[in-house]
Amino acid sequence: MAVETTETTEHVPREELGEIWRQYKASNDAEQADQRRALRDRLILTYAPLVKYVAGKLGSWLPPHVEEGDLISYGLLGLIGAIERFEPDREIKFETYAISRIRGAMIDELRSLDWVPRSVRNRAREIERAMAELENRHKRTPTDEEVAAELGITVGEFEESLTQIARSSVVALDELWSSGGSGGESTALIDTIEDPHASDPSRELLQGEMRQALAQAITRLPDRERLVVTLYYYEELTLREIGEVLSVTESRVSQLHTKAILRLRVRLQGSLDHAA
Numbered sequence: 001m002a003v004e005t006t007e008t009t010e011h012v013p014r015e016e017l018g019e020i021w022r023q024y025k026a027s028n029d030a031e032q033a034d035q036r037r038a039l040r041d042r043l044i045l046t047y048a049p050l051v052k053y054v055a056g057k058l059g060s061w062l063p064p065h066v067e068e069g070d071l072i073s074y075g076l077l078g079l080i081g082a083i084e085r086f087e088p089d090r091e092i093k094f095e096t097y098a099i100s101r102i103r104g105a106m107i108d109e110l111r112s113l114d115w116v117p118r119s120v121r122n123r124a125r126e127i128e129r130a131m132a133e134l135e136n137r138h139k140r141t142p143t144d145e146e147v148a149a150e151l152g153i154t155v156g157e158f159e160e161s162l163t164q165i166a167r168s169s170v171v172a173l174d175e176l177w178s179s180g181g182s183g184g185e186s187t188a189l190i191d192t193i194e195d196p197h198a199s200d201p202s203r204e205l206l207q208g209e210m211r212q213a214l215a216q217a218i219t220r221l222p223d224r225e226r227l228v229v230t231l232y233y234y235e236e237l238t239l240r241e242i243g244e245v246l247s248v249t250e251s252r253v254s255q256l257h258t259k260a261i262l263r264l265r266v267r268l269q270g271s272l273d274h275a276a
Contacts, residue, residue, distance in 0.1 A: 020039055020043060021043070021088045023035070023039055027039065040080075043083050047094070047095075048079070050079065050095060050099060050102060051075035051079055051102055054099055054102045054103050055071035055072050055075055056068070057236075058103065074110075075105055077105050078103070079102050082094070082097055082101035082102065086098070123161050123164070126151060127161065127162075127262055128262050128265055134146055134150055135266065141222055141263070144158060159255055162255040163258075214268065217264050220267065221260055221264070224246065225256050225257075225263070227246070228242055228246075228256045229264075232257060
């Protein structure tokens with residue numbers, strides 16, 4: 001999703017910024033190394049607020065011990081990589097391209113730290129299996145009470161599990177899915193960023209099919225869960241702002257979001273397995 005430059009980056013006149021990009025991409029030989037480094041540093045300073053923006057969005061789902069400063073450090077590496085790889089001539093805003101890279105760098109580092117307890121991962125898989133089994137059995141979206149009963153726990157314990165899973169769901173809709181089999185293609189659920197260096201028709205087709213499947217899966221969500229997904233991912237509201245819209249607590253919004261993501265995982269995985 002695009003983010004307006006004036007809201008997230010240092011204010012630089014469009015013409016001046018375009019000239020910085022032009023000079024940076026033109027300075028490729030060894031004699032221009034110092035100039036290229038200076039231009040890159042200028043671009044980093046200009047777009048650095050994007051890193052803080054992504055860290056703020058991602059940090060709302062993480063445990064307190066994951067500090068925003070660490071996320072910003074991870075994200076800066078993603079920003080630098082985005083600057084080095086971005087092609088200004090392509091019809092895509094740098095902010096859109098960079099946010100994907102910044103978020104990816106943060107998530108990759110968090111994964112390498114493996115901060116999520118195994119018990120939380122196991123419970124997420126158990127809930128997904130229960131949702132899938134109940135949906136296949138009843139041909140409809142299962143209620144919280146039905147999922148809890150299937151798991152052999154109380155509704156309160158189910159909601160607490162959702163809260164714990166929410167804190168670990170750093171990938172959410174950005175998680176990679178396989179189309180089936182060990183050699184299957186993988187794509188992000190809402191990845192709309194194509195390879196900046198090459199055009200791959202088969203990959204674009206797969207992404208198009210995935211986006212269509214995701215859109216269909218979202219329309220089948222219960223009303224409140226669908227609204228949370230729409231407000232968070234498309235309107236870019238915070239959890240607190242969504243809570244104000246729905247007149248519920250921020251914790252309840254987090255639970256609704258987690259249930260929506262688990263349902264989407266189940267349905268999208270089912271679609272991929274069927275296609276395979």
